[in-house]
Amino acid sequence: MPHTEPALEARGLTKSYPGGRGKPRVEALAGLNFSAEAGTIFALLGPNGAGKSTTVKILATLTRADSGAAFVAGIDVGRHPEEVRRAIGFVAQKQVSDPLDTGRENLVLAGRLQGMSGPAAKARAGELLARFSLTDDGNRQVKGYSGGMARKLDVAIGLMHRPQVLFLDEPTTGLDPEARADMWAELESMARTGEMTILLTTHYLEEADRLAGRLAIVDHGRVVVEGTPEELKDGLHGDAVTVELAMPRGGGGREVPVSGALEALSGVGLLRGPQLDGNILRGRADNGAAALPLLLRLLGEAGLEVASATVSRPSLDDVYLRHTGRVYGNEQERAA
Template structure:
């Protein structure tokens, strides 16, 4: 008997989207044939810098925007043909706060439940459950305007969960939070995923967030998926160690440093970006002293040098030719 594979909870095929440039400028292309699929019950991450096309993708999947071309389904429903069915099946947590600051946390949750069709008793019971899950019980009766940023963000996620959606979209859920609040939110999201047993699409520009939360992830660059897999698979595929050397005078030495190291055959995938010289080696601890010796012999001063196992930043660099951290600073 043939085995029928489980249909994807989210599937995007060849999505394109452009926005008018304005004042005679050419259109801005946000998506350029983006395609991916998400298995049911997983946290899937879309990782990329600001402007890569992540939020546009989520808006199309959540029926808040229309693609110029391509097709998408969410929870088995065609986004273009049956947007009402999609909206009933999903929860959506946008980047900006959705709760009413002049209502209490509990009032926001109950209202959200009622808008989704829950009865009064069911909405109140679900609100109590979520307030407890997100450690907001003590603040349930306070106006949201008195909440910290982390508390308000937890409430936004809880609002998105009120009707027990089959698919939850989290668009940059920890943007603007301080490191402590961000770590706290990560712990809450991990617990939520286990308890709710649903599919989660997470967009983020935080490498650590994608590495920690996503079972699988896709890296987005200029409106396309450039690579997809588990965080472990993507890092393991690089093989070897990342070697990074910080130059004292990059304006003078960057090009020459690259030539010196490349000529010695000590590193591969060598890139000079800003003040850093980056490369890969099968045995970074052995290669680094030889690299430093070559640079010293060439009269090239070095400020610091490190060897590390592959990271998602290295994965991004391999597949896009860009350093993720630099793009974030530029954005």
Template sequence: MTSAVTAHELTKSYPGHVTALDGLTLTVRAGEVFGLLGPNGAGKSTTVKILTTLARPDSGSATVAGHDVLRHPARVRRAIGVVAQRSGLDPMASGRDNLTLQGRLFGVRGHALTSRVDELLDRFDLAGAAGRNVRGWSGGMQRRLDVALALVHRPEVLFLDEPTTGLDPEVRTAMWSEIARLAADESMAILLTTHYLDEADRLAARLAIVDGGRIVAEGTPAQLKGELQGDAVHLELERPADEPQARQAIGTVARLREVSFDGRLLSARADDGAAAVPAALAALETAGVGVATVTVARPSLDDVYLRHAGRRFAA
């Protein structure tokens, strides 16, 4: 399958000895949704800035839609659509005017532009508000218009940089549906950055987890979760101060493996989680460690992140 985006050994540092990227390498195939996820500061937005020609790497190389981002930035910009974390809408203009201006900036004119604007307004359920200034629109409507703007010129690659951050759960779920339809209907590659694990699990055909500016895990969501055999066992301690005693006590429970602590949360894996829990609770009780909650579940992307990054995922 043709590669729509490639990045090879990208590095980027900022003043104050802050390393944003440390040899990041990835490939996004044509026609797929690729999820790039990690906590704030992991390097996701820096990666997008480099791939969209808004920043230069200290070293490494990258191509987008077959164009080198350093040698041919203008060609890259014509081939991509970008939905940034912060909206680029003109709040004093109508939805239709925002779309029309965006199309003209990319050289779309006449009937082709009018037709495309109408198509996108209908597609994103914005036609009824098209004549109103967008400052009066809801946050969800504005975010859908942001996505529509990125599509006016029919880009080959679409970058969605944390497109649902700040949206309430209902609006976020609706945006997921829009992105899923977009992936199914449009012939383009989509690079989605997010710190919502459920978002990546639902939308991405493949994904990469970034930590410390590097890729620490990559594959389909099913592949990554399939690497973790057995059940995930999570026990929340009543008091963080009990961690040393808990570590010693839980080490005696043979059924548990890959034990880790993150504050009050003890996480481990077991072939049979339900059978392992009584032994774990007994060991902790003997050590005088109180447990607030216990959960047993099938592996999740959060568990994948815990294995590869050594801590639980946090936005």
């Protein structure tokens, strides 16, 4: 019989933290559930404060849940944390390598800390330096590495003991586009082998769309939607319509409110779920190309000037907007 047990599973996880100075406790997780199949990349999406980091910390045994259960590689995290630590690799967002040691020395040390023999650690370090195209720089101090090279080394450190599950926290944050593309290519190569399960947390929707076989969007400590990227996008029937409204000024230089955009559309049924975020109007239409001219005419009749308008196929940005009521990029900016 094939082994079908999830590689990662969260069941009703709750977690809260003290609010400080008499304030109520802050609820980080409020009954979070998800599961990930072995040999896949599973992504957790959501803004800072949504509960992603707390979830990863619980699964990686860095903190304990208040209630609920979590399993990694079939191991109960709460009951057998030491076994879980032997089964996982963890790549934090911040650099973990010692800048004064060489790349090779960092890898060998990581292997020795995981219980590998000296010869085995050296052999494995050589394998990973080659895999991440770092062989020529393996004997250089890490302080001389570029950001992309240092990030590759961090991932290599997490792979030293061949973990069953690898946790990647924001693996490409701060990298330039070329280094990010290189990292994506390496992660895709790792995923194709199916040798391990990868839990990816990321702020980049494009990254999750490209890499993850399945993902979950977390909001206010709960999973609000879960599925493959294509399933989630296909669930948004029709085209995404985005209109940027100009902000004309009235008497005395005062900006004219654009809330009339929704009033202009009420009762017409031209857009499904129209939402106004500042001066950006978003909604969905069965045929965006046909709906756009009528939409522009209605807005013009309402005295609203349009600066730009676009029609596009559904994206993960649209999925996030649909299930949280907020724009993903704006949430990141506010949380930063």
